[in-house]
Amino acid sequence: MNQIDLKDKVAIITGGAQGFGYSMVERFSKSGAKVVIWDKDEELLKSLTLPENVNYELVDITSYDSVQKATISNLDKNNKIDILINNAGIAGPSFKTWEYPIDQWQNVIDIDLTGLFYCCKSIVPHMIKSNYGRIVNIASIAGKEGNPNAMPYSAAKAGVIALTKSLGKELADKNIAVNCVTPAAAKTRIFDQISQEHIDYMLSKIPRGRFIKVDELASMVSWLVSEENSYTTGAVFDLSGGRATY
Numbered sequence: 001m002n003q004i005d006l007k008d009k010v011a012i013i014t015g016g017a018q019g020f021g022y023s024m025v026e027r028f029s030k031s032g033a034k035v036v037i038w039d040k041d042e043e044l045l046k047s048l049t050l051p052e053n054v055n056y057e058l059v060d061i062t063s064y065d066s067v068q069k070a071t072i073s074n075l076d077k078n079n080k081i082d083i084l085i086n087n088a089g090i091a092g093p094s095f096k097t098w099e100y101p102i103d104q105w106q107n108v109i110d111i112d113l114t115g116l117f118y119c120c121k122s123i124v125p126h127m128i129k130s131n132y133g134r135i136v137n138i139a140s141i142a143g144k145e146g147n148p149n150a151m152p153y154s155a156a157k158a159g160v161i162a163l164t165k166s167l168g169k170e171l172a173d174k175n176i177a178v179n180c181v182t183p184a185a186a187k188t189r190i191f192d193q194i195s196q197e198h199i200d201y202m203l204s205k206i207p208r209g210r211f212i213k214v215d216e217l218a219s220m221v222s223w224l225v226s227e228e229n230s231y232t233t234g235a236v237f238d239l240s241g242g243r244a245t246y
Contacts, residue, residue: 007032015088019188023214061115086116094149112156133176134225141240168234183239208241
């Protein structure tokens with residue numbers, strides 16, 4: 001493992017109790033960062049054995065009040081927020097667009113897109129004050145290509161890509177980098193939400209012939225949140241195993 005220097009940096013990772021999120025928690029903490037997990041699964045959080053430089057807060061990112069309170073709490077404890085990883089998300093059930101339940105559409109959009117906006121809205125002003133920040137939004141290959149039977153997820157992740165580009169341009173005159181990654185699926189608990197047919201479809205589209213490993217995503221993101229990434233912003237980094245080459 002290449003050692004990325006994140007010493008003295010404070011990082012917030014939403015949905016950090018499992019999957020992609022927890023892989024980044026482990027990688028950042030080993031790189032010297034103080035990491036705060038934002039998650040709403042209290043039972044899962046309490047089951048984790050965390051390093052000394054990792055803590056957690058119960059946060060519902062679909063509530064702006066909850067996000068604001070957590071932001072203020074973190075600033076009171078750590079005085080700054082250097083890194084924000086917008087990772088929390090759900091896949092939603094598999095339906096054709098015209099059959100998709102309205103409440104399930106709204107749930108996916110609220111968590112995967114609106115919650116990400118809330119976190120940026122709350123935290124970015126503090127990064128501007130300190131003229132430093134690194135934001136990475138976890139999008140998906142589905143946001144580039146649109147997966148059938150996963151319309152809300154695809155639409156939300158396309159929104160994440162567009163939000164990243166807009167925010168990156170808005171902050172380009174500051175030492176704040178905003179980028180996103182578009183991974184293929186990984187074998188995490190998110191697979192419990194989708195059908196085997198959809199899992200088989202996703203795998204069939206990957207030239208590498210396998211799903212991404214969570215530590216492969218953490219490796220790329222750890223560089224994106226480092227001081228070495230001093231120029232790239234508003235960009236989309238592909239992690240789809242060759243499915244998309246743009």
